Amino acid sequence: MRPAHHANNSGTLFRNPWPSADKPTWSELLTISNPLSWYNSHTLHEHERAREIKVVKPDWGTSSLKTSGLTKEKCIVGTWLGHAAVMAELPLEGVQVSSSMKTSPRTSTGSSASESPTRKSLWVLFDPIFSIRAGPTPYTGPSRMKPSPCQVADLPACDAVVISHNHYDHLDLVSIKLILTRFPKCKYFVPLGNKSWLSSTGVPKDSIYELDWWSDVEFSPRDFGFEIEENAINSVVLRFTCVPAQHNSGRGTLDQGTTLWSGWVVEQFLRPKIEESDKLMVRRTRKGTIYHAGDTGYRRSAKSEEVCPVFTEIGKKLGPFDLSFLPIWRGGTLSFISYVGIRLSYQEIPSQFHASPADAISIHRAVRSRNSVGVHFGTFIGSENESYEATIEFDEAREQQGVETLEDLSQCEHGRAGLLDIGSSIAVDIETR
Template sequence: MWEMSTAKDPQSAPDIVVPTQPLTAAQLASLPTDEHRVYRLGHSTMLLSLNGEVWLLDPVFSERASPVQWAGPERFHPLPLNPQDLPPLKGIVISHDHYDHLDEGSIRQLADKAEGFYVPLGLGRYLQQWGVAADRIVEHDWWQETRVGDTLLAATPTQHFSGRGLFSRDSTLWASWVIERDGRRYFFSGDSGYFAGFKQIGERYGPFDLTMMENGAYNERWGHIHMMPEESVQAHLDLGGQRMLPIHNSTFDLSIHAWFEPLQRVSDIASQRGVELVTPIIGEPVVMGREQAFSLWWQSLMPQQIASAETATLVLADEVRSTQ
């Protein structure tokens, strides 16, 4: 608490609006039915279009990640879509009950939009209070699987905690998720400290075509519940991931580091370790099976002296590797 009040980086929130690539109602109504697409909508909110079957992961569409909308961490960027424009959803998957992952306003908006809600143990009571029919909710313990048509969902462990108030600590479960469809495998980390469970998940369900890995809102004091960037990359490798998409950054100010630090650090580390990093602008599609080049978009928003130093460090690291 002392660090949060006295040691925050002056760039913990951006001076200008973080860019997005809007998703129009027409685009959402015509998502391809012959390919897999992954869209990052901000923080840890993901939209997966799997051969036309649409899923949302941890939808948070409110302006603040907070129990109230007049105070708390405020969004750095506008939503890349209007939630009312979303097509019918096959399902919504929730990782845990913290306000930056389980948002009452969003659930109320989507209560009749999704065929099913797939959540860790105990979260169903929140959804029912917010208008979701009980028969649409499937609660999961760790390692419990549900098959929805051609899609397999598996709740897998994380090292985190839960609670939405002073008296609800650890009263519900938290989870990561494995999603399989059409021979492709996805891992969604939720929130977690680094632990041996990533290797266990990789051995049981990997390798993964794409991992969506927590990378942001970290602090060394929180190492048991949130990963540092080096650990996020190692967890991706433990899982047997092919491509890594960093999430849990660039939307809300939840720690003391600069807002761009998670992406820059993980980019440097991934380059050093030979990991293929996927860094779309918020709202930009990642098309599975297609060669795509993604920009280091945050660098143009960094203070110039920091960006120049980071670029020089990355170039030097590349030169060192080329001589080895």
């Protein structure tokens, strides 16, 4: 019996299996008003919740660690690189720095070791795009309003590249080729149907891991080139899990839905070193969890009460998460509308493929995230109005749903959520479970 999200028996066509992904019902359509209006820039800019999203040079968590008082060995650092691109640093247990790592930390010949950090962390890069445009050529597709805060040459390290789906704003050819050149030993994780494209760019097939929803793959730190401390008391397992998302795929008119879309969960587990025969009897301790939702919708339209049930399932099976990255806005395809000063209200259009700011907060709660950062906005946009609108509505929804700000370090029943400047980082403590 084929999975519900497979639209054929060969695993070459995919679908969203939930009513929340259907087109709006007639009753919902009848309540929809004209989605177009003129932006009132003055009102948006002066709103008490408005936040200007700046572009800053990444320091990979240095300032955030200093502000929070956390130590690098006990926290996850996430850096937003614009749109859905994120670099996450997960500190590893029981690994040491070898002499070879000190001189050439998994970069190609000629890379500067002095620019790289001490190698005791796993560096995971999600949906990287450093290009000016998100399209099939350097001259087509939506263009950035906000520049990339850095380039591939500026990345301190990269052990894994994780791709959510093959839309141009999430899977960028130029960025992948540059990463391959600078980090030739990097591993790549993609949903079903994307391996052949990645291989065609020059990525070795044995470095690509192609997974279906709810599938996972596990590694030892040795698989990423780390050396294990001789006196380490625990064995370390790193797990990458492909999880469902409500979206679609396609890089042209003829390949719609032929590759899978997903979110991803990255986890570190510790297990006492024991005899092989006793391993099944010993419970693993989880120490460090990251969730990247990719690109996803939550409901058919803003006025629909039918929501995607899979996020609650993700939370039950794999949550809670120490740090999550959640999309809060649509892609850049319609950015030309705001460029001419027109507002396109997501409340008056079908929204099954893109979560609204309020939806993102609902997803934060459903997956049981301890700390969530809103992404997928403020980059490939037509005007600052889109960015202001997203920040205002995200903060309003956060407060309405009882979620605290990222700056609140007290115990929070429903976790924390907030936004970062492009290029800035957040450090969050790791909860051992």
